[in-house]
Amino acid sequence: MSFDLVLFGGTGDLTWRKLMPALFQAWRHGKLPADGRILAVARDERSDDQYRAFIKDKFCEVDASKRPTDDEFARFAQLLHYRRMDLAQPEHYAGLKQWLDERGADVKVFFLATSPHLFTQICAQLGSAGLNGSDVRVVLEKPLGHDLASAQEINRVVRASFTEAQALRIDHYLGKPAVQNLTALRFGNALFEPLWRRESIANIQITIAEGLGVGTRGDFYDRTGALRDMVQNHALQLLTIIAMEPPANGDADAIRDEKLKVLKSLKPFTAESVARDVVRGQYRAGNVDGKPALGYLEEAKVPEGSATETFVALRTEVQNWRWAGVPFYLRTGKRLGTRDAQIVVNFRPVPHAIFAGSARANKLVIKLQPEDGLELHLLAAKGTGNNDVLTPVQLDLDFDKAFAADRVGAYERLLLDSIAGRLNLFVRSDEQEEAWRWVEPVLDAWRNDATGPRPYAAGSWGPAAASALIARDGFAWDEEL
Ligand code: BG6
Numbered sequence: 001m002s003f004d005l006v007l008f009g010g011t012g013d014l015t016w017r018k019l020m021p022a023l024f025q026a027w028r029h030g031k032l033p034a035d036g037r038i039l040a041v042a043r044d045e046r047s048d049d050q051y052r053a054f055i056k057d058k059f060c061e062v063d064a065s066k067r068p069t070d071d072e073f074a075r076f077a078q079l080l081h082y083r084r085m086d087l088a089q090p091e092h093y094a095g096l097k098q099w100l101d102e103r104g105a106d107v108k109v110f111f112l113a114t115s116p117h118l119f120t121q122i123c124a125q126l127g128s129a130g131l132n133g134s135d136v137r138v139v140l141e142k143p144l145g146h147d148l149a150s151a152q153e154i155n156r157v158v159r160a161s162f163t164e165a166q167a168l169r170i171d172h173y174l175g176k177p178a179v180q181n182l183t184a185l186r187f188g189n190a191l192f193e194p195l196w197r198r199e200s201i202a203n204i205q206i207t208i209a210e211g212l213g214v215g216t217r218g219d220f221y222d223r224t225g226a227l228r229d230m231v232q233n234h235a236l237q238l239l240t241i242i243a244m245e246p247p248a249n250g251d252a253d254a255i256r257d258e259k260l261k262v263l264k265s266l267k268p269f270t271a272e273s274v275a276r277d278v279v280r281g282q283y284r285a286g287n288v289d290g291k292p293a294l295g296y297l298e299e300a301k302v303p304e305g306s307a308t309e310t311f312v313a314l315r316t317e318v319q320n321w322r323w324a325g326v327p328f329y330l331r332t333g334k335r336l337g338t339r340d341a342q343i344v345v346n347f348r349p350v351p352h353a354i355f356a357g358s359a360r361a362n363k364l365v366i367k368l369q370p371e372d373g374l375e376l377h378l379l380a381a382k383g384t385g386n387n388d389v390l391t392p393v394q395l396d397l398d399f400d401k402a403f404a405a406d407r408v409g410a411y412e413r414l415l416l417d418s419i420a421g422r423l424n425l426f427v428r429s430d431e432q433e434e435a436w437r438w439v440e441p442v443l444d445a446w447r448n449d450a451t452g453p454r455p456y457a458a459g460s461w462g463p464a465a466a467s468a469l470i471a472r473d474g475f476a477w478d479e480e481l
Pocket of ligand 1: 210229
């Protein structure tokens with residue numbers, strides 16, 4: 001199969017930081033279809049060779065294990081081309097069409113790695129230029145809108161030129177091997193399914209903690225905040241996979257239909273429940289990994305006195321037969337003590353204790369990063385002393401070790417899937433809109449609440465109110481146990 005992959009935003013951060021290294025890895029692993037071209041599009045004038053030199057330079061800034069040797073780069077660079085385009089000019093799209101038509105590749109993928117305010121313009125222009133045939137797919141990077149209305153507007157314009165199956169919305173968490181493993185854990189194994197319900201599960205905790213602050217993205221981040229940046233997409237996608245019903249088959253729409261049902265079953269927020277069940281925080285100066293870290297308000301490009309949240313913890317419920325009454329706690333933040341993403345499924349304790357220590361319940365920890373693995377926490381008799389007292393033990397599975405050689409990174413997976421037309425790991429427009437619909441009351445309530453975010457020290461686990469939120473139900477965050 002031959003392909004042309006066009007990267008709008010070809011000189012931007014996302015392209016050289018994530019997409020080029022991922023494409024290079026796919027090429028290095030022999031997974032990229034051999035007959036392909038990658039065309040970077042941006043505003044300034046450059047030749048193909050100048051663009052290749054630019055990308056070669058940028059590879060020095062990526063992880064050493066993902067860097068090409070000179071010889072590898074020389075071969076990979078043969079795929080790379082560059083084209084100057086003014087995105088407002090119809091004749092530039094006509095020129096692009098001509099360039100693509102001359103070769104007539106089987107598949108054309110337009111990856112919009114640009115600022116999101118250009119999405120509607122680019123999609124409309126591609127449509128008008130006739131660059132929307134059935135051999136075309138368009139890939140949209142987040143953020144897709146900043147609220148429900150803006151997301152709907154983007155989807156409306158995209159739909160005017162492309163069918164739903166042609167529009168691939170990226171949530172890069174879905175491309176992570178650990179997240180695909182979650183689907184495998186639930187639907188490739190019979191073991192947990194009978195327990196995966198309210199009768200056996202006490203609560204579920206989803207944490208995506210980051211050690212880094214906002215870095216150089218202060219202006220973007222300040223307009224976004226943790227709720228839009230992480231909860232509306234990554235955390236909710238994880239929740240849908242944890243909570244969904246088994247799909248009828250492995251087809252993209254069968255899976256996405258089930259995920260959508262979960263989003264529709266989430267308990268809607270009201271102004272009162274936001275005040276009670278959602279905690280927002282903002283980091284102050286502190287220490288991360290033994291090094292002093294600035295507070296959010298001191299970061300570059302963050303406006304003075306900003307009330308943007310860098311931390312969110314919330315409690316919700318999935319209102320259906322399987323999950324009624326089971327609290328789901330979601331938590332994410334920047335400048336927390338460590339980079340750590342995990343889902344903890346806390347089972348109910350035994351109904352009647354005959355051993356001392358058996359009040360401690362079982363739990364399954366699904367580790368997403370930095371390690372990708374599973375821990376099953378059980379209780380055992382040591383056999384060395386008093387066997388009436390049980391000891392916590394755990395079964396550990398490290399997927400990075402088990403599958404080391406073959407692991408494919410998130411963007412590599414998603415780029416390959418976009419070329420192959422596999423839609424399972426992309427977000428459908430109705431899922432994305434439903435997620436916006438659910439977070440909107442939180443955004444509204446915060447807008448009308450002058451209290452602002454609660455401060456927390458960089459390097460901590462967020463504001464104390466996040467612990468109080470979960471303690472109210474008689475539970476604790478996993479690291480507090
Ligand atoms: C992005 C957010 O979507 O995900 C960033 O915009 C965040 O703010 C990043 O840092 C986290 O991704 P990962 O893969 O490093 O967990």
